[in-house]
Amino acid sequence: MAVKPAIDLTTVLSRAFSKLRIPERVGPLPNVESKRTRALAGRTRGAKAVTSVCPYCAVGCSTLAYVSDEGKLLDVEGNPESPINAGHLCPKGSAIFGLTVNEARWTTVKYRAPFASEWEDKPLDWALERIAARFKATRDKTFVRTSDDGKRLNHTLGIASLGGATFGVEENYLLQKLFKSAGVVSVENQARI
């Protein structure tokens, strides 16, 4: 077939390295190896490798996330099997580990009351309940049934939403299904800005 792409050298090498075994002997005697060296292993040895996708640009590089038995993230590497990236990652993709495991990350629900000067931690359930209540109150207050010339609108411009390109297809689906059904029409994402 005329269009078959050539495999580049880096693809060949990365595939070869993924299967590489260092020979136990070169010549008649076994290689010299200390006990300590024998006991050492790469930190991803034996770890579960989970296939994921890089969350940065839109090339869609496949990644392997190595996870310990305790569920701890050990490392993230390019997936050599991917026809797109063949094991390669760019600087951003190589730093996915630091996106997930990072002391600066916020992992609690935070709330800031009107006119307050600081955030405070709140329970997740409390926040969800209050957001739903605020959503309902604003929707009920700002819902427009018809236009001035009597056409059905059934929408609200009082609530708006921004975002979509950094999270998944299923998440976008639920967002737009719920919001548009609730009459929220100002639903937008990074695509045009």
Added chain:
Amino acid sequence: MPGLGTSFGRGGATTFVQDLANSDCILIEGSNFAECHPVAFRFVMQAKERGAKIIHVDPRFTRTSAVADVYAPIRSGTDIVFLGALIAWMLKNERYFKEYVAAFTNASFLVREDFVDTEELDGLFSGWQDGSDPSAHAQDRGSIAGMGKDGALSAPGRYDPATWAFDTEEVPRFDGAGTIRIPKRDETLANPRCVINVLRRHFARYTPEMVEDVCGTPRESFFEIANLLADNSGRERTTAFAYAVGWTQHTVGVQYIRTAAILQTLLGNMGRPGGGIMALRGHANIQGATDIPTLYDLLPGYLPMPSALRDEGTLSDYIASARKPTGWWSNTSKYIVSLLKAYYGDAATADNDFCFAYLPQIAGDYSALPTQMSMKDGFVDGYFVIGQNPASSGLNAEMARAALERLEWMVVLDAYETETASFWKREGVDPASIGTEMFFIPTATVLEKEGTMVNTNRLLQWHDRALAPAGDARSDLFFFYELGKRLKALYAGSTDPKDRPILDLTWDYDSDDAHERAIGEPSATKVLHEINGYYTAPGRSRDQSPQVAAFADLADDGTTAAGCWIYTGVYPDKTNNRARSRTGDDSTSLAWGFAWPANRRMLYNRASADPDGKPWSERKKYMYWDEDAGRWAGPDVPDFPATKSPHEPAKPGATGIDAHSGADPFIMQLDGRAQLFVPASLKDGPLPAHYEPLESPVENELYAQQNNPTLREWDRRDNAYNGTDTDEFPYVMTTYRLTEQSGIMTRYVPWLAELQPALFAEIDPELAVIRGIRNGEWMTVVTKLGEIEARALVSGRMRPLRLGKGRRVHTIGVPYNYGTFGNAVGDSVGQLIPLMMDPNVSIHEAKTTTCNVRAGRRSGYEAAERPADQAVPADEKRPHGSSQAHGADGGRR
């Protein structure tokens, strides 16, 4: 992406990144491919290693330029002149692919006699209606009175596109039942009204001399590139184009893509291996968020959002308006009904229009920028911001922050504290004066959840979950599922008709896994089941229903449900997730992920064979007609009916693609052909014309018309434009992204902060001398909206351009990745760029504005000094969409 959509039929990259390795020549323009999409760039380098020529046209010399065979500088905002001159050169020197153009395009169609081109009207097309003419706004049905230049969204006028159409002739219907009118053609191309001759005249003034005078691109570079493109196109060779937001973020952005589409069509590179147009998108799921649109004017699968302005009040009105009689969009009714069944389940029946009236109607432009303006004026109460950061990366970013102060409440979903979440404690403001109630919901990162993202070439790839989310973090899926459940509970028992859509919404995605259920995490698998589609039966749940295997099986009688018809096929049965299929190969990798539509990797691939179905050449063989098997064969899924013979005649009057012949490759189009001339679907013309950016240091050399006449602007004190004031703002400013940073997703990552620690601005050495700026020291960039400071990077990568009339233009380059939070910090360049929009897709013009620069640091941020923060008189405030101005009905596909 209507630039590609109107030209070829679908708004998506036409090829896939691996196929770039098969190119003989690659033109990269409007993209810094090597730095912004480095891993895909390896296919460009593979092509180069095999002898392909790489061309880079860009205002900056970048690492893409460094490995290109030809680098040509260009003034930002002038690509239509450059590409238009290539079109004119190909036509004048007869270097286009004649057989391809004759067979697969509308080159032979006759344009109406009363169509008048920009040549005659000095930059306008026929049909122009000045904004002051009230009849021009008949379609708007809104009051335009009081919409002055200093008020809300405005544009000087609009087009009536009636004359942008083809002459028609009456022919007998295929079934003998009378006659039908179809576009008139002259296959000899002799008629001066043939599209190709209209093109010749339209682009005649786009000369190499004009390129030199307007773009600042040396004439020799132009000739070299023109010859490379022509030499590497045709039967035996193919050229690919690659672009990114350098082409789209302009007030004529859609027409940039149109110009490229015309050129690639004339060269015969569409639908062929090593050819096509590669749209390089910026975010991991930006294609997916357009396909399943978190966008105001679309429903999933590029169905238009019902619009009161188009009188789409009932299902039949909507179908009549959105459906097209010929081409694939004749199936519109099946897709909207299947969507409504997915949304509303058993409640949606044929008797109640499948609950069509549950969908809200749009009646204006509710896109992001008008919403920002409306928010600033106090018309928005509640706001959700999910993985986005308008207070840092927004246009007129200080106004974006000031707008957030006017909200009653706001919810931010993110993994890190963002400038948007904590806007109320930014430099120079008193939190005690800001009443916005704030919620921050911590979210899982990609490794902590499962689901699908769609890459730049329409490829759906599933990611497994590697570990549990940290702390209280949850997936975004969890949040929206919970919000829906709670809203259903709050509205339970309501008898108000406005609440029925919420109560009748199908909303059952509980995980089958006990642990997931315990923490409330829904099943992304079940959501993808619904998106793919299933066969319905009253009272039968989705989980019990068989999946639909292909979108050709969707129906408009309520027997199928599908959340996004173009994805149908990704989950053909309950256990076969093709987005999770992971068997790659060295060809098209059809078993790695699932590409919409129908797993086709290269769109329009019928065009890889000649009209008779034979490969154009052995060297460029791809899809071809296998006479013995009676079907299309090759390494891809045919983007064509699999068993439709190339010799099948067109059937005038038939429905859908039966109206097309077996030699019409562009199945989404009315006539099955690539559109060199686009009749009546874009708001700024059937052909591209060069207009200067809204902020430009020079006058338009081509026409008296300075800017896109249909661009939309808000000329008000908190959104001041530099205009053409070259004394105060003599320099062009362009923006770009860095390899090592994206935004909040990278600025906290220490490794990346080490690589790119802080904001800088690039200037050329000559300007550095003029302005007394030294490399590595502070400099300040100024526009009417304020100032930002950056470290100066003085380098020959930026070069002053010599334009006509002895003008010399300097360009400043400023990265767009920075903000005040994280380990890598700097001012946001978005603060300097006012809001303005193109008429088709409401995209802004962050790639080309004007500025001034000086040595040293900026002054502090005192509230009184911030123009964007200033109060606007009440009579100038309008809620978004209320002007219902120009193009308010949203772009169609």
